[in-house]
Amino acid sequence: MIKGIRALLFDLDGTLVDSAPDMAVAVDRMLAVAGRGPAGEARVRQWVGNGARRLVMRALDGQGDGEPTEAEIEHALAAFLDYYGERLSDHSVLYPGTRAGLDRLQADGYGLACVTNKPEALARRLLEEMGLGAYFPVVVGGDTLPVRKPDPAPVHHAIAALGATPASTIMVGDSRADVDAGRNAGTFVVCVPYGYSQGEDVAAMAPDAIVDSMDDLHRLLTVGDRETGS
Incomplete structure (x- = not known):
């Protein structure tokens, strides 16, 4: 759980x-x-x-x-x-449920960070252009550190910036690099079934959970908090 x-x-x-x-x-x-x-x-x-x-x-x-x-x-x-x-965001779109889920997660007080292999400057720009910049006080890009996912260092860097611990953190992603980065860093791992997984079924990556959207992620965490009485 x-x-x-x-x-x-x-x-x-x-x-x-x-x-x-x-x-x-x-x-x-x-x-x-x-x-x-x-x-x-x-x-x-x-x-x-x-x-x-x-x-x-x-x-x-x-x-x-x-x-x-x-x-x-x-x-x-x-x-x-x-x-x-x-042309960073001419045709890019948010996945369904992304904004609603982030709104609820932010309102519930979770610390949020973006950990991506995209160059940090482009990642920050894309977040801003997609209207997501305000959700992420911490952004770790592929060139922020000398290494990138699946190395655990970017994950640990973000966790430290948020004042959290690996045991109290979830890495949320769509690919083997995300799963391995989270596992290597000692976090929980949640995957989405859409996205860019190079053809690999995310279920075969054995994440702790699979959610269809960020709104579903919020529901998953809400149920978990109720069951543990927190």
């Missing part, structure tokens, strides 16, 4: 925001500059989840033109970040 929770750490892409449409536009612009054909949104959805560099590498590898050199990767990454930064 999940109980005694004081802090909630949320992944961003694929958990709070469906951001793949805008990332796909940037990826295809990057590929065009590299002289390659477009990937399309459906393929990009399968590549998101481990940071911008890994997304770019997957896009370059997915074109079947041989293994890209380090120089090609760096050039493509810079182009992708430039293009993505220009």
Whole structure:
């Protein structure tokens, strides 16, 4: 049973925001500059989840033109970040129940943080542009520390900033990186069944719970508090 929770750490892409449409536009612009054909949104959805560099590498590898050199990767990454930064939220949307759930969780006094593999500056901008910035006083991005999820350091960093403990924290996400980061840090783990899991069923990742929305997460915690009398 999940109980005694004081802090909630949320992944961003694929958990709070469906951001793949805008990332796909940037990826295809990057590929065009590299002289390659477009990937399309459906393929990009399968590549998101481990940071911008890994997304770019997957896009370059997915074109079947041989293994890209380090120089090609760096050039493509810079182009992708430039293009993505220009159009960060034109087509991105909140998943159903996100705002209602965050409203209720914030009102109930939970400490909230965003822990993402997206570069911190882009993560903060996307949160603001999607109207979520006020929920998250703590944002840990993929470049905030020398390591990123699934390493536990970003999770521990957010927990410390919120004044919580691993035992009183839930990592909420949509992918293996989120599950492993939470497990490695000693937190509870809750997954959503939508998002970007590279085709892996989140049930097979054995989280402590699966919720259909952030509103459902609030209901899960409310039931847990009632059952424990807290």
